[in-house]
Amino acid sequence: xxxxxxxxxxxxxxxxxxxxxxxxxxxxxxxxxxxxxxxxxxxxxxxxxxxxxxxxxxxxxxxxxxxxxxxxxxxxxxxxxxxxxxxxxxxxxxxxxxxxxxxxxxxxxxxxxxxxxxxxxxxxxxxxxxxxxxxxxxxxxxxxxxxxxxxxxxxxxxxxxxxxxxxxxxxxxxxxxxxxxxxxxxxxxxxxxxxxxxxxxxxxxxxxxxxxxxxxxxxxxxxxxxxxxxxxxxxxxxx
Numbered sequence: 001x002x003x004x005x006x007x008x009x010x011x012x013x014x015x016x017x018x019x020x021x022x023x024x025x026x027x028x029x030x031x032x033x034x035x036x037x038x039x040x041x042x043x044x045x046x047x048x049x050x051x052x053x054x055x056x057x058x059x060x061x062x063x064x065x066x067x068x069x070x071x072x073x074x075x076x077x078x079x080x081x082x083x084x085x086x087x088x089x090x091x092x093x094x095x096x097x098x099x100x101x102x103x104x105x106x107x108x109x110x111x112x113x114x115x116x117x118x119x120x121x122x123x124x125x126x127x128x129x130x131x132x133x134x135x136x137x138x139x140x141x142x143x144x145x146x147x148x149x150x151x152x153x154x155x156x157x158x159x160x161x162x163x164x165x166x167x168x169x170x171x172x173x174x175x176x177x178x179x180x181x182x183x184x185x186x187x188x189x190x191x192x193x194x195x196x197x198x199x200x201x202x203x204x205x206x207x208x209x210x211x212x213x214x215x216x217x218x219x220x221x222x223x224x225x226x227x228x229x230x231x232x233x234x235x236x237x238x239x
Contacts, residue, residue: 002028003131004038014038014048014060021058036060039130041138045069070135074238075187077103077158079150080227081194082114089117090125092224096231097129097139106144111196117144147202150191151209159185162211163226164198171207176214176230180237190230192223
């Protein structure tokens with residue numbers, strides 16, 4: 001199924017940007033009169049008929065639309081520290097979107113080696129991943145903030161989890177599967193640390209703010225693998 005992406009849908013007309021238009025007309029050879037499917041990134045799929053097949057700006061009349069197309073019955077927000085290799089972070093974002101992701105927050109920890117992350121590239125990766133995995137919603141990407149700032153501002157209405165590698169005798173870590181299986185929450189936040197893990201001070205702040213410490217099994221996982229594992233745990237809990 002071919003999918004196009006547009007945020008310019010109004011008055012019954014869908015307009016594709018130059019990149020999407022070029023792919024539609026030059027690569028896929030669509031012409032006026034053809035029907036195409038367009039996602040708006042907010043959960044709606046539009047069935048459209050092309051009325052202008054300019055490779056610089058395709059216009060199509062909306063025939064019908066379907067809300068929550070390709071959606072999932074939960075909301076997952078991953079707060080993940082950037083990896084040293086930026087390609088690994090993009091890979092994680094792509095795969096998490098394919099599995100089921102709603103919001104991504106890059107967070108900078110005390111042990112983070114990478115402290116700068118440009119979100120524009122991540123946004124493009126997520127659009128492509130949403131189209132590939134047949135979803136009408138594209139996860140939102142927030143600007144990077146510190147781990148402590150994120151912890152303090154995280155929604156109190158969500159089930160808030162933090163995955164770190166060390167043990168704290170006062171509050172033992174629980175399996176993420178166990179925590180998810182025992183909860184009816186449909187809004188989930190999971191924090192994943194950098195290669196050097198969260199600091200003890202960051203973990204203590206998270207516990208003070210009501211986060212639940214979890215582990216992802218016996219294996220020692222890279223940051224991007226841990227984030228994918230967390231996304232998969234939520235997917236299999238609710239799907």
